[in-house]
Amino acid sequence: MIEPATAPSESGTSPRVGDAVSMKGVTKRYDGGVAALGPLDFNVRKGDFVSLLGPSGCGKSTALRIIAGLSAPTSGTVHVAGGGRSIGFVFQEPTLMPWASVRDNVALPLKLARRSRSDIEGHVESALARVGLAEFAAAYPRELSGGMRMRVSLARALVTDPDILLMDEPFAALDEITRFRLNNDLLALWRDLRKTVIFVTHSVFESVYLSRRVVVMTPRPGRISAEHRIDTVEPRDEDFRTSAEYAAYCREVSAALSRAAARP
Amino acid sequence: MTVSAPSAPAGREASERDRRAPVARVLLPVAVLGAGVLVWHVIVQVYAIPPYVLPGPMLVATTLVRDWPILWQSLLTTLLTTAEGFAAAVVGGIALALLFNQSKWLEHALLPYAIILQVTPVIAIAPLLLIYLPQQTAVVVCAWIVAFFPVLSNTTLGLNSVDRNLEGMFRLYGASRLQTLRHLKLPAALPYILGGLRIAGGLSLIGAVVAEIAAGSAGAGSGLAYRIAESGYRLNIPRMFAALLLLSVAGIVIYMCLAAVSYLMLRRWHESALGKDN
Numbered sequence: 317m318i319e320p321a322t323a324p325s326e327s328g329t330s331p332r333v334g335d336a337v338s339m340k341g342v343t344k345r346y347d348g349g350v351a352a353l354g355p356l357d358f359n360v361r362k363g364d365f366v367s368l369l370g371p372s373g374c375g376k377s378t379a380l381r382i383i384a385g386l387s388a389p390t391s392g393t394v395h396v397a398g399g400g401r402s403i404g405f406v407f408q409e410p411t412l413m414p415w416a417s418v419r420d421n422v423a424l425p426l427k428l429a430r431r432s433r434s435d436i437e438g439h440v441e442s443a444l445a446r447v448g449l450a451e452f453a454a455a456y457p458r459e460l461s462g463g464m465r466m467r468v469s470l471a472r473a474l475v476t477d478p479d480i481l482l483m484d485e486p487f488a489a490l491d492e493i494t495r496f497r498l499n500n501d502l503l504a505l506w507r508d509l510r511k512t513v514i515f516v517t518h519s520v521f522e523s524v525y526l527s528r529r530v531v532v533m534t535p536r537p538g539r540i541s542a543e544h545r546i547d548t549v550e551p552r553d554e555d556f557r558t559s560a561e562y563a564a565y566c567r568e569v570s571a572a573l574s575r576a577a578a579r580p
Numbered sequence: 581m582t583v584s585a586p587s588a589p590a591g592r593e594a595s596e597r598d599r600r601a602p603v604a605r606v607l608l609p610v611a612v613l614g615a616g617v618l619v620w621h622v623i624v625q626v627y628a629i630p631p632y633v634l635p636g637p638m639l640v641a642t643t644l645v646r647d648w649p650i651l652w653q654s655l656l657t658t659l660l661t662t663a664e665g666f667a668a669a670v671v672g673g674i675a676l677a678l679l680f681n682q683s684k685w686l687e688h689a690l691l692p693y694a695i696i697l698q699v700t701p702v703i704a705i706a707p708l709l710l711i712y713l714p715q716q717t718a719v720v721v722c723a724w725i726v727a728f729f730p731v732l733s734n735t736t737l738g739l740n741s742v743d744r745n746l747e748g749m750f751r752l753y754g755a756s757r758l759q760t761l762r763h764l765k766l767p768a769a770l771p772y773i774l775g776g777l778r779i780a781g782g783l784s785l786i787g788a789v790v791a792e793i794a795a796g797s798a799g800a801g802s803g804l805a806y807r808i809a810e811s812g813y814r815l816n817i818p819r820m821f822a823a824l825l826l827l828s829v830a831g832i833v834i835y836m837c838l839a840a841v842s843y844l845m846l847r848r849w850h851e852s853a854l855g856k857d858n
Contacts, residue, residue, distance in 0.1 A: 386748045405752055411745040414849045415767045424763070428753045456849050476753075 335397065336362045336480050336512035337383055342392030344378050351537035353378050355392065358540060365506055365513045367523035367530045371577055375538030376516045380482050397479065404473030406483040410465035412457040419453040422472045443475040446505065463494035480512045499525055507551055520573060524565045525557055532569065534576045541576035544569050635818040640825065643818040651807065655826050658788055658803040665723020666784040670777060673731025681739045698729040702787055706794035715795050722791030727784035734776030738769025771850050774842040781834040789827065
């Protein structure tokens with residue numbers, strides 16, 4: 317796919333054609349009066365892979381929940397192309413129903429949308445196949461490893477064929493080997509399906525490896541402090557992870573993160 | 581999730597203990613029972629205690645066989661009362677908990693009365709109920725009063741223990757209230773509800789017995805508890821013991837049935853129904 321024409325300011329403010337998500341002046345203040353977020357002005361182009369990178373508690377998860385409609389902003393406007401129905405969400409925990417089989421867990425979004433049984437079956441099969449869990453459809457979540465559970469969670473987010481995939485530190489709790497493998501699988505999925513991905517992480521290395529655009533956030537209240545484009549040869553693979561180019565990007569983003577954290 | 585494997589010697593020890601555990605868990609109580617019955621028998625024989633003070637175990641057993649037609653009928657009556665009270669408690673407790681879950685106002689308005697009903701001793705309410713209600717109804721109501729609270733409070737706890745992220749996910753996919761209830765809240769509350777049922781099963785038997793004893797003085801009824809009271813008046817102590825034995829067995833069977841139901845419904849997914857190894 318051809319990269320969309322680079323706009324002068326990618327964090328522009330007004331919703332434009334070609335934007336999957338745009339947020340304008342979004343803030344979040346909790347009941348106790350603690351300012352958690354913003355003001356945040358933030359646009360994501362359709363088909364882009366954007367990471368929100370910041371220290372714990374910087375409000376990046378809150379921003380994601382606001383985009384998903386799970387949390388209401390205190391002020392500001394959020395525009396999501398296609399409305400909330402076009403969103404798939406992957407939580408930090410696999411968030412599976414322990415009483416339901418893998419198949420039923422993945423089928424849930426379609427069942428809630430009252431789709432027909434035959435329709436559901438086909439979509440569930442293909443979503444499970446896509447994450448490589450076709451033969452585990454009848455298993456229960458507790459019978460699976462942490463990485464497999466996260467794959468189920470991913471299949472559930474994909475089953476409605478959403479345009480936008482929101483991921484809230486999905487691999488943070490996994491061991492490094494599993495995380496690397498899931499990173500590669502996610503990149504392959506993104507290349508195949510060309511969905512817009514907004515990926516929240518606190519790992520510089522993960523954000524550089526996965527995304528085409530890294531948005532660095534300041535500590536609470538979270539604001540955008542810097543942005544980095546990761547332009548490299550696609551498709552990315554393990555060679556990229558060990559390349560000098562990757563190391564340079566990581567150094568650059570790390571420095572940006574330190575600067576963001578140092579800001580009062 | 582990471583599970584730290586136990587070190588080898590500790591693991592082997594544990595598995596040996598696990599293998600012996602089921603045998604010990606059956607044999608130990610049986611051995612205690614045998615010893616108890618033996619001591620009972622010896623004491624009655626040695627001190628030549630008359631049967632109207634303390635009948636020996638053999639006499640209780642023969643009474644059980646001889647009076648079986650009467651006791652069996654009484655057992656059925658008591659079990660029917662228990663089952664009716666239990667069913668009413670399950671339906672009432674779960675329904676009320678669902679209502680409370682949907683409306684906080686209703687909960688604030690009614691919960692105090694549910695608690696009052698629970699903390700007032702049923703033995704003190706039973707005579708009143710017997711005045712105002714037909715006897716069979718009064719007895720069932722007593723069983724219900726005792727048994728419904730654990731169902732209510734456990735179901736409420738379960739409905740409030742739903743994973744927040746799962747709730748968010750249901751919201752994200754636009755689930756209706758009914759869908760959330762059916763696909764999320766009820767399954768999540770199931771282990772708690774089943775725990776409540778286990779308590780309620782035994783309690784409805786207690787409620788039935790209490791009400792029968794209270795009703796027994798009015799002269800009617802033929803439940804096991806009534807047989808105990810009646811035998812007491814007639815100094816038929818062996819039959820008292822036989823009826824008491826039947827009541828205990830009934831309680832144990834009720835508990836075991838409910839535990840089995842709970843196991844069967846949860847074995848695929850809930851921690852409580854899984855072995856230590858998985």
